[in-house]
Amino acid sequence: MRYRSLLLLVLCLVSLAAFAAEPQSVLPSPIPIPQAAQASAHFDPEAATNAYLALMPPAAKARSDAYFEGGYWLILWEFLWGAAISIALLAFGWSIRMRERAERMSSRPWLQTILYLLQYFAVLGVAGFPLTLYESFFREHQYGLSTQTFAAWMGDLSLDFALDVVMGAIVGSVLYAIVRKLSRTWWIWGAITTSAFVVLLQLIWPVFLSPLFNKRVPLHDPKVTEPILRMARANGISARDVYEIDASKQTTRMSANVSGFGSTMRITINDNLLRRGSPEEIQAFMGHEIGHYVLNHSYDRAFKFTILIAMWFVALRLTLGWALARWGTRQGLRGISDTAALPLVVLLSSLFFFVLTPVINTIIRTQEAEADMYGLNAAHEPDGFAQAALHLGEYRKMSPGPVEEFLFFDHPSGRARILAAMRWKEGERASRPQSTAVSAGDQKK
Ligand SMILES: [Zn+2]
Numbered sequence: 094m095r096y097r098s099l100l101l102l103v104l105c106l107v108s109l110a111a112f113a114a115e116p117q118s119v120l121p122s123p124i125p126i127p128q129a130a131q132a133s134a135h136f137d138p139e140a141a142t143n144a145y146l147a148l149m150p151p152a153a154k155a156r157s158d159a160y161f162e163g164g165y166w167l168i169l170w171e172f173l174w175g176a177a178i179s180i181a182l183l184a185f186g187w188s189i190r191m192r193e194r195a196e197r198m199s200s201r202p203w204l205q206t207i208l209y210l211l212q213y214f215a216v217l218g219v220a221g222f223p224l225t226l227y228e229s230f231f232r233e234h235q236y237g238l239s240t241q242t243f244a245a246w247m248g249d250l251s252l253d254f255a256l257d258v259v260m261g262a263i264v265g266s267v268l269y270a271i272v273r274k275l276s277r278t279w280w281i282w283g284a285i286t287t288s289a290f291v292v293l294l295q296l297i298w299p300v301f302l303s304p305l306f307n308k309r310v311p312l313h314d315p316k317v318t319e320p321i322l323r324m325a326r327a328n329g330i331s332a333r334d335v336y337e338i339d340a341s342k343q344t345t346r347m348s349a350n351v352s353g354f355g356s357t358m359r360i361t362i363n364d365n366l367l368r369r370g371s372p373e374e375i376q377a378f379m380g381h382e383i384g385h386y387v388l389n390h391s392y393d394r395a396f397k398f399t400i401l402i403a404m405w406f407v408a409l410r411l412t413l414g415w416a417l418a419r420w421g422t423r424q425g426l427r428g429i430s431d432t433a434a435l436p437l438v439v440l441l442s443s444l445f446f447f448v449l450t451p452v453i454n455t456i457i458r459t460q461e462a463e464a465d466m467y468g469l470n471a472a473h474e475p476d477g478f479a480q481a482a483l484h485l486g487e488y489r490k491m492s493p494g495p496v497e498e499f500l501f502f503d504h505p506s507g508r509a510r511i512l513a514a515m516r517w518k519e520g521e522r523a524s525r526p527q528s529t530a531v532s533a534g535d536q537k538k
Contacts, residue, residue, distance in 0.1 A: 120487060123371030124148060124480040130515065132522060138515035145479045145511045146491060154491065160236045161490040165501050167228060172447045178220045179436035179443075187216075189425050192433035206269045207262050209432040214258045225250070238345055238488055249306060249343065256302065264290050265435075272430045279429070284406035288399040295391060299352040299359070303338075309361060312337040317367065321379045325351075325360060328383050328471055336361045341368070347484055349378055351386040369484065373477030377468060377514075381478075384467025390460045397456050401449065408445050413438065450500070457503040465505065465513055475518035482510040 129137070129144035149157075182188040195208035230246050233239035239246070267286060272279040303309075311334045312318055318335040325332050330351065340348065340363035347366040353359050366378060385391070413429055416437060426434045446453070469478060483491075490497075491507035498506050505513070 120149065120153060120483055122369035122484070123374065124483050126476050130476065130479070130518075132518070136519055136522065138512060138519050141515040141518070142479075142508065142512045145483060145515075146508060149483060149486060149491065153487065156236060157486055157488060158490050160232075160238075160488050161501075163232070168447070168450060168501075171224065171228075172443055174221070174224050175443050176440055178217065179440040182216065182436040183420075183424060183440075186425070188213075188433045188436050191216075192431065195432070202273060203266050203270060206266045206432055209435070210262045210265045211258070213435060214254075214261060218254055233344070236488065239343065240341060240345060241343055245342070252305060256305075260294070269430065269432060276430070280406040280410040283409075284399075284403045287406070288395075288402045291398060291402070292395050295395060299350075300357060307338050307340060307342070309336045309338045311335070312362065312367075316372070317362075317375060320372070320376055321360060321362075324376065324380060324471055325383055328387050330358065330360075330383060330386060332358050332360045334360070337367060338363050341365050346488065347378070347481070349382045351382045371477060371480060373474040374480040374484070375477070376472045377474040377477035378481050380468030380470075380472030380474065381464045381481075382468075383471055384464035385460070388460075388463055388467060390464065394456070394460065401453070405442060405445055409438065409441060412441050416441065454501065454503045455499065458498075458505060461504045462509075462513075465510060466517075469514060469517045473521070475514040475521075478514040479511045482507045482514070 125148070127141075127144035127148060130141035182191075191212040192205075192209050194212065195205045198208050199205055229250075230239065230241075230243065241249070264287070268283055271282045271286060275282055321335050322332065332351070336359055338361050340346070345365055347363060347369065349360075349362045349366055351358075351360050360379070360382075362375070362379070366375060370378065413434075417426055417428060417434060421428075421434060421437065426437070428434070465478070469475060472478070485504075486507040489502075489504065489507060493502065493506050498509070504510075
């Protein structure tokens with residue numbers, strides 16, 4: 094009986110998904126250069142920016158605003174949902190029963206940890222599923238951003254979950270071994286181990302894990318690849334090929350990246366950008382990605398996140414003992430090294446990262462603004478850059494208030510990006526000798 098209602102639920106979901114599976118693009122591709130943004134003697138960056146923003150139909154703007162603002166609430170719901178799961182596991186004694194089951198199955202501490210973690214991930218997978226289903230399937234379809242059927246989405250989600258379980262079990266058992274062996278300095282070694290793992294994950298993701306989800310093939314269109322490789326070489330990147338990745342099987346979003354080092358160095362463009370972007374837009378986009386690479390942003394980010402991870406372990410060191418003394422003993426938790434206390438660790442950690450959301454966003458957004466400026470200087474395509482900002486505005490609010498941008502934006506807003514591009518265009522024109530400025534302008538016409 095229960096089996097049949099589950100089947101019915103799945104069928105309902107699949108049919109709903111079939112309705113919503115049509116991808117929608119709300120902005121023209123390629124985007125034209127509006128009159129006020131054309132090079133002229135009276136060029137005004139503000140007016141040019143407003144002219145670009147006016148290309149966005151009101152319905153598209155309303156939709157993008159609603160999608161992005163909904164994301165603010167999702168940060169809160171995710172935190173509360175996760176907190177509720179942790180509290181339930183602790184308050185009803187489920188976590189202790191999971192630990193007791195693990196202890197009955199093995200007498201080895203490391204195996205007991207893994208057995209507990211497997212049960213914990215199973216609970217998270219089931220209890221977190223409704224929110225994940227809404228957030229990354231229904232909501233993405235509602236806003237025309239997903240191209241996946243329910244079955245394909247479930248396939249990706251299952252693979253993602255399996256990877257999380259394997260990596261979580263490895264890191265979790267190492268961290269618990271550290272806590273058991275080093276009862277006074279666990280927080281120092283824990284922070285070092287976690288940071289090392291984050292860096293390792295960053296290195297193996299593009300080479301080993303991303304190919305499990307998407308196919309990457311060399312792009313053989315010299316019209317696209319030659320300008321990119323020329324710009325890459327001019328900026329000290331020795332890549333020989335440009336790769337195309339089939340992101341359109343999951344999403345309508347555009348993206349690209351430059352990753353790896355030495356012989357694994359790669360320039361990758363997703364097929365949405367190739368299909369929808371003008372040549373100037375692709376060049377501007379790649380200038381930004383080359384900027385991330387040349388400015389060593391992945392190392393810089395790893396360094397800043399290591400500091401955050403250290404702060405996180407200090408916060409755990411300060412709060413965990415106190416919380417265990419106050420509630421844990423009464424609940425039957427034995428101490429920090431008790432795996433049954435994991436939901437408490439997760440609860441305190443999620444509170445820490447919830448509060449730090451604006452800090453994390455600002456670390457990323459600052460790098461993005463740097464890459465923007467680098468890209469403008471490398472690609473010399475301010476209008477292509479504005480076109481890309483508009484396309485990305487299909488799911489990122491274009492004109493937020495300053496506080497809103499500080500709190501919630503991990504990239505500069507579309508308005509800020511277009512304004513930066515139009516200022517660049519004005520400055521570049523003004524700094525050129527008069528004669529070449531006129532001839533270059535003539536050639537473009
Ligand atoms: Zn970027």
